[in-house]
Every structure is written in structure tokens, then in C-alpha cells.
Amino acid sequence: MSSNSSKPVIVFDNVSKLYRLGTGHDSLRDAIPALLKKLAGRNGADPHHHSSNEFWALKDVSFQVHKGETVGIVGPNGAGKSTILKMLSKIIRPTKGDISVSGRLAALIELGGGFHPDLTGSENIYLQGTMLGFSRREIAKLYDSIVAFSEIEKFLQTPVKRYSSGMVVRLGFAIAAHVSPEVLLIDEVLAVGDLSFQQKCFKRIDELKKEGTTIVFISHNLEAVQKLCDRAILLRGGRVFDQGETSEMVRRYRDDIFSGMLKQTAGEIAHSDGTFKINSVLLLDADGKEVETIETARPLNIEISYETKRQIRHPSVRVSIERMDGLVCHTTNSRQNGLEVGELNGEGTVTLQYLSVNLLPNLYQVSVDVYEEDNLVPLASVRQHRLFQITSSFPEEYGAVHLDHEWSLSALPQLSSGVKR
Amino acid sequence: MVEHLKELYKFRDLLLSLAIRDIKVRYRQTWLGIAWAVLQPLAFMLTFTLVFAKFGKISSDGIPYPVFSYSGLLPWTFFTTAVSMSVASIANHMSLIKKMYFPREVFPLSITLACLVDFLISSMLFVGLALIFKIHISWHWFLLIWPIAIEIMMVVSLGLLLSCANVFFRDVKYIVPVATQLGIFACPIIYSVTAIPENIRPWYMLNPMAVVIDAFRQISLHNQLPSPAYLAAGTVIAGIAVLVSYSVFKRAEGRFADVI
Numbered sequence: 001m002s003s004n005s006s007k008p009v010i011v012f013d014n015v016s017k018l019y020r021l022g023t024g025h026d027s028l029r030d031a032i033p034a035l036l037k038k039l040a041g042r043n044g045a046d047p048h049h050h051s052s053n054e055f056w057a058l059k060d061v062s063f064q065v066h067k068g069e070t071v072g073i074v075g076p077n078g079a080g081k082s083t084i085l086k087m088l089s090k091i092i093r094p095t096k097g098d099i100s101v102s103g104r105l106a107a108l109i110e111l112g113g114g115f116h117p118d119l120t121g122s123e124n125i126y127l128q129g130t131m132l133g134f135s136r137r138e139i140a141k142l143y144d145s146i147v148a149f150s151e152i153e154k155f156l157q158t159p160v161k162r163y164s165s166g167m168v169v170r171l172g173f174a175i176a177a178h179v180s181p182e183v184l185l186i187d188e189v190l191a192v193g194d195l196s197f198q199q200k201c202f203k204r205i206d207e208l209k210k211e212g213t214t215i216v217f218i219s220h221n222l223e224a225v226q227k228l229c230d231r232a233i234l235l236r237g238g239r240v241f242d243q244g245e246t247s248e249m250v251r252r253y254r255d256d257i258f259s260g261m262l263k264q265t266a267g268e269i270a271h272s273d274g275t276f277k278i279n280s281v282l283l284l285d286a287d288g289k290e291v292e293t294i295e296t297a298r299p300l301n302i303e304i305s306y307e308t309k310r311q312i313r314h315p316s317v318r319v320s321i322e323r324m325d326g327l328v329c330h331t332t333n334s335r336q337n338g339l340e341v342g343e344l345n346g347e348g349t350v351t352l353q354y355l356s357v358n359l360l361p362n363l364y365q366v367s368v369d370v371y372e373e374d375n376l377v378p379l380a381s382v383r384q385h386r387l388f389q390i391t392s393s394f395p396e397e398y399g400a401v402h403l404d405h406e407w408s409l410s411a412l413p414q415l416s417s418g419v420k421r
Numbered sequence: 422m423v424e425h426l427k428e429l430y431k432f433r434d435l436l437l438s439l440a441i442r443d444i445k446v447r448y449r450q451t452w453l454g455i456a457w458a459v460l461q462p463l464a465f466m467l468t469f470t471l472v473f474a475k476f477g478k479i480s481s482d483g484i485p486y487p488v489f490s491y492s493g494l495l496p497w498t499f500f501t502t503a504v505s506m507s508v509a510s511i512a513n514h515m516s517l518i519k520k521m522y523f524p525r526e527v528f529p530l531s532i533t534l535a536c537l538v539d540f541l542i543s544s545m546l547f548v549g550l551a552l553i554f555k556i557h558i559s560w561h562w563f564l565l566i567w568p569i570a571i572e573i574m575m576v577v578s579l580g581l582l583l584s585c586a587n588v589f590f591r592d593v594k595y596i597v598p599v600a601t602q603l604g605i606f607a608c609p610i611i612y613s614v615t616a617i618p619e620n621i622r623p624w625y626m627l628n629p630m631a632v633v634i635d636a637f638r639q640i641s642l643h644n645q646l647p648s649p650a651y652l653a654a655g656t657v658i659a660g661i662a663v664l665v666s667y668s669v670f671k672r673a674e675g676r677f678a679d680v681i
Binding site: 019086089090091092093107109110113114116118119123126127130131132133134135136 | 431432433434435437438439442446516517518519520521522523675676678679
């Protein structure tokens with residue numbers, strides 16, 4: 001990890017950024033009256049005139065990044081993450097405070113953003129490279145590896161405007177990752193491109209880390225942040241809320257947004273006709289108490305109460321648990337599980353028991369569908385109902401699920417300590 | 422200032438690529454291609470010859486009027502095209518400016534470079550005209566470097582200043598064409614400097630472009646050295662203009678991404 005004795009590569013010292021909303025003057029016709037007003041206003045007008053239009057995108061933000069560190073910046077939208085990256089790359093300047101960045105910097109802020117649509121891929125490699133401050137000769141040396149990485153050999157002589165968005169991103173990443181930057185800024189770019197290319201990008205980032213590149217990483221993909229970053233900075237409302245160990249920051253960030261989301265109302269219950277009704281879907285713990293937060297690997301009961309005005313033949317119930325980002329974690333169907341019910345009348349409850357929910361911390365939602373016979377259209381369904389949160393008793397694990405595990409080591413007996421095999 | 426120049430030097434290849442891109446893109450889809458660089462001053466020359474020499478009987482100090490007016494139009498065309506193309510150069514690249522950092526002056530500067538190529542091409546026509554009208558081409562012509570240097574400084578300084586102003590006030594884009602059209606009368610292009618009364622001539626020559634065009638004509642057509650006092654004054658004024666505009670530009674640069 002980092003040695004804090006070394007001189008920091010990035011220093012953010014009490015940086016603030018003020019935006020004035022709606023006071024920009026694009027033409028002199030607006031600007032001259034505004035200027036006159038300002039001059040007239042000097043003689044005792046209200047000094048608070050602007051304050052309502054002012055917006056501090058960042059307020060007194062301070063942090064340091066040392067050589068070779070990978071630091072993640074997490075926080076909700078509008079917390080100031082991108083503003084920090086844009087300041088690091090000198091695109092915008094702070095209203096107050098000082099920023100210093102030493103070493104050659106490359107930013108993956110909007111991949112392919114600097115491409116000229118009328119020029120070919122090959123011409124754009126040179127143009128983009130020179131925009132990063134390299135000479136044409138330096139780029140010529142890297143040209144082959146850039147092309148190989150981007151996998152677009154066939155389209156090098158095609159104007160970039162004919163490229164697919166995936167090709168643009170691939171070429172953009174290939175250039176930025178091959179100019180051997182000393183400081184690399186990455187902003188939510190790995191969400192694009194197919195899986196195999198994402199893998200390749202992560203691999204390349206790992207290589208850069210090993211070469212001692214200092215990396216600042218911004219993403220809503222908390223798993224990626226945990227995977228890549230040594231340390232994280234949690235932003236909230238333009239201020240540094242906390243900084244420290246990555247998994248701790250990610251946990252705090254999750255708690256933060258989840259507590260807000262849990263308060264949102266549950267999903268609607270939809271019915272195909274008025275004859276069958278799902279009255280409620282309850283999440284209960286082992287003691288039958290309603291919960292909205294459970295711990296990993298603890299039991300969970302889902303109780304669905306129904307009411308029917310007619311006889312339902314061969315009913316089946318399907319329950320699925322989905323993670324907030326849409327990943328379906330688990331789906332089960334009562335009939336396929338052997339709960340064979342001939343007919344259903346009146347009122348009642350169906351309970352699904354999970355003995356141990358081995359999901360790791362995140363927000364989840366439950367969906368329920370009730371079917372009659374082999375009908376594909378459900379009688380009633382509850383989509384994305386009941387948000388619930390899982391907290392962990394396994395803080396050292398991250399990923400999607402908790403798997404019971406054990407480590408062991410069986411070292412071969414050493415013949416003699418000095419002999420190498 | 423030195424810091425800025427160092428950084429600009431680091432990005433010299435970008436400057437070059439942009440200039441090349443500019444020339445390529447500008448002429449790629451035109452039928453006459455690079456010939457357009459020559460056609461504009463040529464068309465003006467023919468019109469001026471017809472209107473001012475044939476009908477208006479304007480004195481051209483004994484030089485055939487076509488070559489006389491072309492000697493003024495040549496530096497003037499470089500000046501107006503470079504300045505008017507620079508004006509929108511920053512505002513036109515707003516998406517790029519929001520995404521990447523590099524010294525923003527590369528935009529107006531690359532346009533100056535590209536226009537300099539046009540200038541060299543249309544200079545060849547000037548040499549042709551000089552031969553046709555039996556103008557004596559002597560070693561004096563090397564001195565043309567001096568007025569050209571003053572002119573480049575003026576183009577750079579106005580390009581920086583106006584492209585920057587245009588980011589904040591889009592009016593600038595509309596003012597510039599009007600100003601360049603009027604400028605053609607404020608410089609000795611159609612007429613000779615000798616037409617300006619002696620007593621106001623020093624004031625007239627405070628305009629560096631008047632100095633440039635007069636010097637250009639004196640050296641190339643009359644084979645004589647223009648007044649060093651005027652040249653020196655022009656150099657000083659243009660030099661100060663470059664320094665001032667560059668520092669104004671660099672100060673405003675940080676706000677481009679906020680405003681655009």
C-alpha cells in the first residue's frame with residue numbers, strides 16, 4: 001500500500017467550486033444592462049442579490065493521494081464527484097483553494113469524447129494522443145499496441161462517425177490506457193462495452209496499478225470500487241463526508257442511500273381480474289416479526305395472504321428476489337418445488353421459508369406472481385414489492401453471495417531449508 | 422508566461438495536427454480545393470482594378486494597378502481570414518473543451534498556421550504578377566519577413582482576444598465581419614499611403630496593419646526600405662498586443678468550461 005511519508009501526487013487543499021445559476025450572459029444585450037445594474041447597485045443595493053442563484057458544487061474539499069494509490073470517490077449523484085475529476089484534469093478551475101497534480105495525467109472522462117467524427121480511426125489516434133500532450137513520434141511507437149488492444153484493425157481507415165458506440169469506447173480506452181500516464185482518472189466508463197472488453201479494461205488497470213500509476217476512480221458500481229481501490233472518499237452534498245478504508249466507505253454509502261430508499265412506498269399489486277386478490281406480502285423473521293433489514297445468512301419468511309371469490313385450480317406461486325441493480329438472485333416456483341394444491345378457495349396464506357438468506361449487503365426487492373394451472377398470465381402479481389436491506393455479519397466478504405467456506409493449507413514437508421527445488 | 426509557453430511547446434504536435442486537420446477539412450469537399458486560397462484575393466483585385474483604377478482613377482504611385490492592389494490584398498486577406506476564422510474557434514469546440522484539457526490557445530493558433538499556408542500559396546500568384554508586370558524582384562524581398570512578422574503578431578493577438586471574448590459574448594462573431602469590411606478602407610489597400618495628408622500620416626500609421634501593408638508594398642514593388650520608425654512602432658504595438666492578449670486569454674481560459 002501507500003507510504004504516507006512520500007510526497008503526495010495529488011493534493012486538494014480546501015477546494016470549493018461555485019456555480020452561479022442563470023446569470024451567464026451570452027450576448028452583450030443582456031450583459032450591458034446587467035453591468036449597469038451592478039454599477040448602479042454599488043450605491044447601497046442588496047448585497048444578497050446573487051446568493052439565491054449560487055450553488056456550491058464543492059465546499060472545502062481536502063484530500064491527498066500518494067504515488068501508486070488507487071482511490072475511489074463514491075457518493076450520490078450531484079455530490080461533486082465529476083467536478084473533482086474535471087478539476088484534477090484542469091478542465092475547470094476551483095473558485096477557492098489549491099489543487100496540485102504532479103506527473104503526466106490521462107483522464108478517461110468521456111471515452112472518445114475528443115474524437116473528430118470526420119477523421120478516420122487512425123487519424124484520431126494521433127489527434128487524441130497529441131491532445132494528451134504527446135508528440136506524433138511517441139504515439140507512433142504506441143500505435144500498434146493501441147490498435148491491438150482496441151480490436152478495430154479493420155476499421156482504422158473508416159471515419160469515426162461510422163463507428164458503433166462500443167468501438168468508440170474501445171478505441172478511447174485503448175489510447176488513454178497506453179500512453180503510460182502517471183496519474184489516471186477514470187469516470188464511470190467501464191459500464192460501457194461488452195463483458196470481455198470490461199474484463200480486459202480491468203486487467204489493463206491492474207497492470208497500470210502494478211506499474212505504480214496513481215489512479216482516481218469514480219463509479220456507481222460499488223463492486224468495482226471495492227475491487228480496485230485501496231481507499232475511498234465518501235462525498236455528500238459537495239463535502240467530504242468521510243474517507244478511509246474502501247469497504248467501510250462503501251458500507252457507509254450503502255447505509256446512507258438505503259435508509260432513504262427504504263422509506264419509499266411498496267410496489268403496486270396488479271390483478272388480472274377481480275376474482276383473485278393478493279392482500280399483502282410480508283417479510284418476517286424467524287419469530288414472525290415484520291422486518292425490513294436482515295443479516296446475511298439469517299432466515300426469512302415471505303408470507304403472502306390471498307383472497308379468492310372463485311375456485312382456483314392447480315395454483316402455483318412464484319417468488320423472486322432481485323437486487324436493486326436488477327440482478328435476479330433467486331426465483332422459486334411452488335409447484336416445481338412440489339407444493340401441489342388441487343384447488344384454492346376463500347382466504348389463506350402461502351408462506352415461503354428461507355432457512356438462510358446467503359446474500360451479501362445490498363438492497364433487495366421481492367416479486368410475487370400467482371398462476372392458475374399452466375396459464376402464462378398471472379392471476380395476480382406484485383412487481384418489485386417490499387424493498388429490504390441485508391446487512392452483513394461477514395464484513396470481510398464482498399460480492400453477491402455468502403458461501404460457506406473454510407481455508408486450509410497443506411504444506412509439503414521441506415527436505416532441507418537451504419535446498420531449492 | 423514562460424510556464425504557459427512551455428506547456429504550449431509540449432502541445433506543439435497538437436497545434437500542427439489541428440492546422441493540418443483544418444486545411445484538410447476545409448478543402449476536402451470543395452471542387453476547386455486549395456485554389457480557393459488564391460481566388461478570393463484575385464477576385465477582389467479584378468473588381469478593384471475595374472472600379473477604382475478604370476473608373477475612379479486612383480493613383481497607384483506609377484505601379485500597374487492590378488499588382489498594386491494585389492500587394493495590399495495579399496497580406497490583408499491573410500489577416501481577415503485568420504482573424505475571422507479564429508473568432509468562433511473556441512466556441513465551436515465546446516464539447517471538446519468540456520472533456521479534455523490542453524492549452525486552449527491551440528485553436529486560434531492552429532487557424533493562424535493554416536491561414537499562413539493559404540498566404541504562402543497566394544504569394545506565388547503575387548510573384549507571378551510581379552513577373553508579368555515586370556516588377557524588379559531583388560534581395561530586398563527578404564525584408565518582407567519583417568512586416569509579415571508584425572502581421573502574424575497582430576493576427577495572433579486579435580485571434581486570442583476575439584475567440585476568448587466570443588465565448589462570453591456571442592455578439593463578437595457578428596461584429597468581426599463588419600469590422601473587417603470597414604478595415605479595408607482604413608488600410609492602404611485600394612489607395613496608396615501617399616494619399617494620406619502628411620500631417621495626419623503618423624496617426625494613420627499607428628494602425629499596425631497600415632504599417633504592414635505599406636511596408637509590404639514599398640519593399641516588393643518599389644524596392645525601397647520603408648521608414649524604420651513606422652516599422653519599429655508597428656513592431657512595438659503588435660508585440661504589446663500579443664503579450665496583453667495572451668495573458669488575458671490565459672486568465673479567462675479557466676472559465677471557458679463553466680461558461681460554454
